[in-house]
Amino acid sequence: MYKFFAFINRMKHIKRWSLMRSVKEENIMEHSHQVSVIAHALCVIQNKNYGGTLDVKKTVLFAQYHEVGEVVTGDLPTPIKYFNPEIQSAYKDLEKNACERILKNLPENLQDEFKEYVLPDTQCEEYKIVKYADRISAYLKCVEEVRMGNSEFKKALKSIEKELKSCSAECVGYFLKEFAPAYELTLDELD
Secondary structure (H helix, E strand, O other), X not given: OOOHHHHHHHHHHOEXXXXXXXXXXXXXXXXXXXXXXXXXXXXXXXXXXXXXXXXXXXXXHHHHHOOOOHHHHOOOOHHHHOOOHHHHHHHHHHHHHHHHHHHOOOOHHHHHHHHHHHOOOOOOHHHHHHHHHHHHHHHHHHHHHHHOOOHHHHHHHHHHHHHHHOOOOHHHHHHHXXXXXXXXXXXXXXX
């Protein structure tokens, strides 16, 4: 029996932000969906407004599968993942091994069709867009938590905002200026 999609379905059970108290819990499946939507927007912005040539489909699929290894590894908080080069390298190896293990749960003739997205080329521009989208998603999570009165996310909000504002990708600046402020609004204010 092939279990690949059962592994993917488990993404809805793995919590994000495990070390920080959240007002609104978020799982990896929800996070991956949000990153996919943001990555799609960033691609369209870059291609339409700044003459980019990003492959939108490839980017969205990278985003959809960007956390699949966490089904096996769990979510390791960013400060720990990047504490030092040795931990960062070890964790990347662990994630890669987890993704390879999950891919082996597909029929052999389908593995290559998914491998490109589950184990992406991390040097390509499309993958870099996904990394930006992932950081924007983290920023928006902080905005949401602080808006709901959770001061535990204030420091992370300032740190991620500073990082994103110093980013050289034009699409990121555009997204932050044009779209991010709406995340601070209530449902009534969005109407």
